[in-house]
Amino acid sequence: MAIAVFFVAAALAVLGGIGVVTFRQPIRSVLSLVLVMLALSVLFLLLSAQFVFAVQIIVYAGAVMVLFLFVIALLGPARELARGRLRFQTWLSALFVLVLLGLMWSLFQGAQYRQPDKADMSFFGTVQSIAVGLFTTYLYPFELTSILLLVAAIGAIYLSRKQIDDL
Amino acid sequence: MSTLVIGGSHLDTSWFLLLSAILFGLGAVGVLVRRNPLVILISIELMLNAANLALVTFSRQLQNLDGQLFALMSMTVAAAEAVVGLAILVDIFRVRDVEDVDDLSELRG
Numbered sequence: 485m486a487i488a489v490f491f492v493a494a495a496l497a498v499l500g501g502i503g504v505v506t507f508r509q510p511i512r513s514v515l516s517l518v519l520v521m522l523a524l525s526v527l528f529l530l531l532s533a534q535f536v537f538a539v540q541i542i543v544y545a546g547a548v549m550v551l552f553l554f555v556i557a558l559l560g561p562a563r564e565l566a567r568g569r570l571r572f573q574t575w576l577s578a579l580f581v582l583v584l585l586g587l588m589w590s591l592f593q594g595a596q597y598r599q600p601d602k603a604d605m606s607f608f609g610t611v612q613s614i615a616v617g618l619f620t621t622y623l624y625p626f627e628l629t630s631i632l633l634l635v636a637a638i639g640a641i642y643l644s645r646k647q648i649d650d651l
Numbered sequence: 652m653s654t655l656v657i658g659g660s661h662l663d664t665s666w667f668l669l670l671s672a673i674l675f676g677l678g679a680v681g682v683l684v685r686r687n688p689l690v691i692l693i694s695i696e697l698m699l700n701a702a703n704l705a706l707v708t709f710s711r712q713l714q715n716l717d718g719q720l721f722a723l724m725s726m727t728v729a730a731a732e733a734v735v736g737l738a739i740l741v742d743i744f745r746v747r748d749v750e751d752v753d754d755l756s757e758l759r760g
Contacts (some may be wrong), residue, residue: 486657501673504697524700531710540726544726588672603714618723622720
């Protein structure tokens with residue numbers, strides 16, 4: 485059962501990823517990315533990461549993707565020209581990525597994992613266990629992310645303010 | 652080789668990692684090939700998602716929650732990156748239409 489779920493979700497994710505790269509209109513790329521994120525959230529659930537699953541759907545597929553859709557709606561449908569200044573760029577990048585994939589695949593093949601920590605799997609990935617990690621071991625990084633979000637919000641407001649001409 | 656026992660069936664860890672690598676590669680192709688700056692941002696999001704999948708997979712393999720916490724942190728960073736990137740994009744598009752990021756290679760407006 486889990487194997488079937490994995491392969492369906494993986495196929496959807498790969499199809500969505502291909503869609504992101506190949507669709508000419510940005511809005512279709514965004515919708516393909518939503519498909520990828522939903523498929524990945526199913527995989528997170530398979531990997532017993534319930535909280536990450538919820539955050540993936542609410543924050544990523546919800547908030548971030550709606551932001552992208554808003555920007556596309558704001559800028560209008562910009563079609564992409566097929567011409568390129570660097571003619572070999574497509575083939576070079578395909579070659580580069582194939583080499584990268586081969587390298588990663590060879591790394592995975594020889595991977596030796598240390599002994600698992602024997603965590604309590606009934607408790608693994610729940611909100612409680614995540615919160616214990618966030619508020620004890622990783623308290624400082626967690627507080628720093630709030631500063632990061634504040635900086636991002638201020639930066640976005642500053643960048644998108646009305647330009648005052650001839651001041 | 653190591654297997655994960657999920658709901659009674661055995662799944663290989665490297666399947667998840669291979670899927671993550673494929674998605675990362677697709678995102679890299681998008682960044683390198685596409686010319687629309689918006690699509691490049693979308694491809695970066697795809698790469699970040701692929702990295703998240705690898706983090707959560709390692710977390711499950713080692714039965715250690717740190718990987719999931721890292722994934723949450725990287726989601727925060729991705730959200731901040733998307734916000735700032737889109738704000739810059741809107742600012743640029745206000746001055747002129749950009750259909751090719753190569754048009755932005757000059758520093759003067």
